[in-house]
Amino acid sequence: MSKRPVAKNQSRHSATSRSRASSARPRIRTIVNSNTTRVSSPPPIESIRELPGMDEEPVGPDDSWRRIAVARSQAFDHGGPAYLLDDNYFFLDWNTAFDVLVAGPLGLKRIQSHAGDFVAELKNAAEVVERSRQVFARGRAPQLDQEKLIFDSKPYGHIEFDKLAIQVYDPNVELAAWAVYLNISRADQATAIWKDIGLRLEKELHWARYALSYDRLLLEFDDYGELLSNIVGRLKDCRRCLDLGSGTGNGTLALLQSWHEREVWAVESNHSMVVQSVDKIARAERKDLRNYFGRLRILKEDIQRLDELVKANLLPGDFDGAMLCNVLYTLDDPGRGLKAIARCLRPGGRLVLSTPHSTTDVGALFERMRDVLEQRGVFDKLRPFYEDAKQRNLDMIEKIQSDSVAKIEAYVTSAGFRLANQPVPAYADAVLIFEAVKR
Numbered sequence: 001m002s003k004r005p006v007a008k009n010q011s012r013h014s015a016t017s018r019s020r021a022s023s024a025r026p027r028i029r030t031i032v033n034s035n036t037t038r039v040s041s042p043p044p045i046e047s048i049r050e051l052p053g054m055d056e057e058p059v060g061p062d063d064s065w066r067r068i069a070v071a072r073s074q075a076f077d078h079g080g081p082a083y084l085l086d087d088n089y090f091f092l093d094w095n096t097a098f099d100v101l102v103a104g105p106l107g108l109k110r111i112q113s114h115a116g117d118f119v120a121e122l123k124n125a126a127e128v129v130e131r132s133r134q135v136f137a138r139g140r141a142p143q144l145d146q147e148k149l150i151f152d153s154k155p156y157g158h159i160e161f162d163k164l165a166i167q168v169y170d171p172n173v174e175l176a177a178w179a180v181y182l183n184i185s186r187a188d189q190a191t192a193i194w195k196d197i198g199l200r201l202e203k204e205l206h207w208a209r210y211a212l213s214y215d216r217l218l219l220e221f222d223d224y225g226e227l228l229s230n231i232v233g234r235l236k237d238c239r240r241c242l243d244l245g246s247g248t249g250n251g252t253l254a255l256l257q258s259w260h261e262r263e264v265w266a267v268e269s270n271h272s273m274v275v276q277s278v279d280k281i282a283r284a285e286r287k288d289l290r291n292y293f294g295r296l297r298i299l300k301e302d303i304q305r306l307d308e309l310v311k312a313n314l315l316p317g318d319f320d321g322a323m324l325c326n327v328l329y330t331l332d333d334p335g336r337g338l339k340a341i342a343r344c345l346r347p348g349g350r351l352v353l354s355t356p357h358s359t360t361d362v363g364a365l366f367e368r369m370r371d372v373l374e375q376r377g378v379f380d381k382l383r384p385f386y387e388d389a390k391q392r393n394l395d396m397i398e399k400i401q402s403d404s405v406a407k408i409e410a411y412v413t414s415a416g417f418r419l420a421n422q423p424v425p426a427y428a429d430a431v432l433i434f435e436a437v438k439r
Contacts, residue, residue, distance in 0.1 A: 074208075077271050078201055081161070081182040084168075087175045089115040093271075093300065096204050097197045098182070105154060110300060112312045123150040123158075143167050149182065155196075157188030208272035210392050213385040215248045215276065220378055221369050227354060227427045228254045231323050234352045234435050238321030239263065242344060244303045245327030249277030253284055255323070256292045263295050265315065269302045304331060306340040318346045324353040326431060328408070329400055338415035342438055349438045351417055354431045358404045361430065362397060366390045368428040405432065412436050 048054070059067065076082055081101055083094035091113045094103050102108070106121055119128050128149065135145060149161040161182040170176040187193055218224040232254045235241055239262055243252045246266035255264045268274050277298065285292050301309060309315035322341050331337045341351060370386065373379035379386070393400065403411075405423060412419060417436035424433040 073275075074272070076179075078205065079181075080184065083180050085115055085178040085180065087178075089178070091115070092177055096200050100197050100200050101153065101156065101159070101193065102151070107308065109308060109312050109314065111314060121151065123152050124148065141167075148185075156193050158186070159184060159188070159193070160186035204270060206392065207270045210389065211248050211270070211273045211276060213388040213392070215250075216382055216385040217369060217373070217389055218250065220376060220382065221372055223368065223372070223426075223428050224250075227431070227433075228325065230424070230426055230433060231325055231352050231354060232258050234433075235321040235323060235350060238319075238350055240316070240318070240320045241265070242267065242319050242322035242341070244306075244322055244324050244341060245330065246277060246298075247273050247325075247327075249273075249280045251323055251325045252277060252296065253281055253292070256281070256290075256295060257284070257288070260290070261295075263297075265297045265299065265319070267299045267301055267303050267306070267309075267315075269300060271300065274298060274300050303327070304333065304337045304340060306337075306344055310344060315344065317344055319344050319349055320346065321350040321352070324351075324355070326354055326356070326427075328353055328355040328411070329402060334403070334408075335411045335414060338411050338417070342416040345438045347438055350420075351412070351436045351438070352433065353412075354426060354433045355403075355408060356400045356431050357408060358401050360400055362390075362393045362400060365428045365430040366393070408432075408434065 058064075077095050079095065079097065081095070081098040083098050083103075084092040086092050091103075091108060091110055093110055094108075102118060106118065108117060119125055119132075122128055128147065131147065135142060143166065145163075145165045147163050149163050151159045151161065153159055162185045163180060163182055165178050165180040167175055168177050168179050184190070184193070228251055231251070235255070236259070239259075241255050241262060241264050243255060243264060243266045246252050246268045247270075249266065252264055252266040255262055266277065268277065281292050281296065284290075299309065299314065306315065310317045322345060324341075328334050328337070338351075345351065366386070366389075370379060373382055373386065409419060409423075412434060413436075416439055418439050420435045420437050425431075426433050
């Protein structure tokens with residue numbers, strides 16, 4: 001790590017002042033599990049000086065605001081359990097940790113489930129309800145509220161949360177949402193909880209970063225544009241369409257642009273991708289002078305929960321067509337996912353999907369991509385994104401090559417579809433396009 005010179009009129013704390021500050025620090029109290037508390041002494045000052053960055057300078061004020069703007073929303077998404085409620089206390093959204101601990105096990109649904117559905121499962125529900133009658137009486141809810149929530153989780157046993165709820169205002173000083181943060185103060189299986197949250201976060205972070213790097217490349221890669229055109233062209237007569245695992249919105253936008261009467265429902269679980277999709281479609285609206293959002297619905301949800309969305313009337317069950325562009329291989333249970341999709345389509349509805357297979361050559365795909373980018377004179381600019389995306393694909397090679405063509409066809413036919421064509425190679429022969437009709 002290189003050391004930057006100290007600017008004029010800028011002083012650092014001396015070793016003496018750091019030593020005094022260190023000696024004044026209180027002992028650290030760490031909660032390990034529900035019944036285990038450990039007290040440890042601060043490390044020697046010499047060790048603290050070896051921490052990464054101690055010999056560097058902090059970012060300047062201009063750069064700090066840029067970083068803050070990027071990081072604040074992601075801090076909510078990738079932090080401890082948290083959720084957002086509307087002014088009537090219905091769930092607007094939640095983050096990954098809350099999904100792992102509460103929303104997933106309880107089957108909560110964004111937009112439809114009420115905070116009361118969570119409260120009803122609390123061990124201290126009666127106390128919480130009685131308190132809410134007093135504290136949250138209509139017209140006099142506090143700006144900030146704190147209380148203890150006790151939850152007996154089937155996967156993780158007894159959990160105690162210290163809840164902090166705050167009102168978040170819009171530019172008109174009206175309530176936009178309640179932001180609720182749950183600090184885990186006690187847990188029977190704390191190690192298992194944080195292990196599972198960590199695994200889910202790693203997956204979410206992988207796709208968030210993958211989207212940032214890969215999207216930069218795809219928009220410059222002609223083979224990808226041809227893939228989208230091929231898929232969307234096979235849905236040309238489908239007026240109401242699903243874009244499942246819609247990612248950063250490239251397929252969604254292609255569906256909207258190809259037919260001005262088409263209605264599109266995009267379903268994507270990764271928040272970073274949803275944000276990119278919204279920004280991309282907003283830019284296209286301004287450029288094309290079209291009202292795309294008037295024909296678009298975006299749902300932040302796992303596509304393997306489509307059945308729940310239909311039952312909750314959040315998703316119609318009579319779509320004319322559905323597309324999955326390079327999504328099937330990412331599903332934990334492809335067969336279950338395709339069966340859920342079939343139940344969203346009308347009889348005769350069309351499914352078009354592209355997916356890699358057991359003989360997909362990732363190296364050849366990226367060689368082709370590099371050739372195209374070099375021909376367009378943009379490879380040097382995009383090299384960091386290229387290297388990152390390539391490595392992430394190589395890291396996923398077992399997943400990418402997990403299914404043979406015969407196995408993919410079996411997924412499709414077992415889900416209630418009739419294959420309408422022989423698989424068509426596309427995307428530098430890295431994927432096959434399957435077209436099927438609901439029986």
